[in-house]
Amino acid sequence: MNAEELYNRLNKVQPGAVLCHYTREKCESMIPLINEINELKIKNDTVILAHAYCAPEIILGVADYSGDSYKLSEDATKVTQKNILFSAVKFMGETAKILNPDKNVIIPGPLTGCSLADSITAKEVRALREKYPGHTFVCYINTTAEVKAACDVCVTSGNVMKIVENLPTDKILFLPDRLMGQNIIDEMKKRGVKKEIVLHSGACYVHKTYDPELIQFFRSQNPGLKVICHPECEPEVALLSDFVGSTGQMVPYIRDLPAGTPVLLLTECGLVARMQYEYPDKRFIGSCSMCKYMKSNSLENILEALQHPEKAPKVELSEDVRVAAKKCIDAMFHYASL
Ligand code: 13P
Numbered sequence: 348m349n350a351e352e353l354y355n356r357l358n359k360v361q362p363g364a365v366l367c368h369y370t371r372e373k374c375e376s377m378i379p380l381i382n383e384i385n386e387l388k389i390k391n392d393t394v395i396l397a398h399a400y401c402a403p404e405i406i407l408g409v410a411d412y413s414g415d416s417y418k419l420s421e422d423a424t425k426v427t428q429k430n431i432l433f434s435a436v437k438f439m440g441e442t443a444k445i446l447n448p449d450k451n452v453i454i455p456g457p458l459t460g461c462s463l464a465d466s467i468t469a470k471e472v473r474a475l476r477e478k479y480p481g482h483t484f485v486c487y488i489n490t491t492a493e494v495k496a497a498c499d500v501c502v503t504s505g506n507v508m509k510i511v512e513n514l515p516t517d518k519i520l521f522l523p524d525r526l527m528g529q530n531i532i533d534e535m536k537k538r539g540v541k542k543e544i545v546l547h548s549g550a551c552y553v554h555k556t557y558d559p560e561l562i563q564f565f566r567s568q569n570p571g572l573k574v575i576c577h578p579e580c581e582p583e584v585a586l587l588s589d590f591v592g593s594t595g596q597m598v599p600y601i602r603d604l605p606a607g608t609p610v611l612l613l614t615e616c617g618l619v620a621r622m623q624y625e626y627p628d629k630r631f632i633g634s635c636s637m638c639k640y641m642k643s644n645s646l647e648n649i650l651e652a653l654q655h656p657e658k659a660p661k662v663e664l665s666e667d668v669r670v671a672a673k674k675c676i677d678a679m680f681h682y683a684s685l
């Protein structure tokens with residue numbers, strides 16, 4: 348790839364922050380890094396996975412696979428490389444390690460947290476189990492491996508409604524996302540499914556910021572506006588949206604909208620940037636909400652991790668935790684396939 352090709356793709360991204368402002372000069376300065384990373388990853392037998400929320404130059408310039416967190420971990424089971432460099436956050440690296448125990452998994456960014464995964468520990472789950480002994484513990488994929496190991500079934504934002512509906516139990520404890528949990532309760536009511544669902548108190552600090560007034564304002568300004576949100580948003584936001592889905596489900600929905608459709612995409616701005624260069628025929632209003640954890644991955648720290656793999660932070664899991672967490676993920680496959 349040369350600077351002109353990169354610029355021709357990225358100049359459609361609307362500058363929402365200094366990170367997303369692509370000038371020709373900026374593209375020129377990134378090309379040596381991109382080329383060095385692409386040479387080193389082959390030399391080091393490394394595959395690069397990048398979550399949809401990462402900076403566009405990572406997804407476009409160096410990633411072998413990009414997409415939502417679960418799809419990427421699955422992609423990793425099909426590659427021959429020994430090393431996985433996962434431009435994402437720690438719980439995603441752990442999911443990749445759970446499914447690919449023989450591979451080395453490294454996360455290049457220094458901020459590997461997630462406000463959802465960090466909102467509950469395995470010890471807290473065990474205490475909740477004592478309080479709710481008859482409940483099936485359903486955890487969102489945005490949890491640590493230890494928390495998954497202490498739960499019964501894992502879900503993603505793409506399969507959560509189907510799995511909760513399919514579970515052969517009417518008592519569920521859903522964790523850690525309170526807002527997604529409230530969206531599940533609302534959806535089950537709509538579907539006429541009777542379940543008692545107890546919630547934990549976590550929330551995504553990026554998605555909880557959207558509010559109904561924002562939607563009403565943009566609707567009044569943009570006739571025909573399509574509003575798309577992630578199920579980590581407030582229930583009032585989900586209610587006012589035309590489509591609620593995972594990052595993976597949003598992409599085909601946007602692709603299939605008629606050319607010229609105004610779109611308000613209420614999720615992390617990395618996905619908005621990608622949609623702007625992939626579907627320039629749509630008219631994107633926003634958003635500019637940035638996840639500091641995802642955006643702490645950069646071309647610079649990816650290169651550093653490839654140059655000094657011995658110093659790069661590896662995802663390590665005890666075999667007990669890995670096997671128990673895998674059971675929780677396998678239960679997800681089972682209920683999602685019913
Ligand atoms: P996906 O599972 O849709 O990739 O979302 C992960 C996430 O962190 C959303 O905030």
Ligand code: SF4
Pocket residue numbers: 436460461462463464489551552553554579615638639640641
């Ligand atoms: Fe976690 Fe929210 Fe960032 Fe997703 S966007 S990784 S849920 S903090």
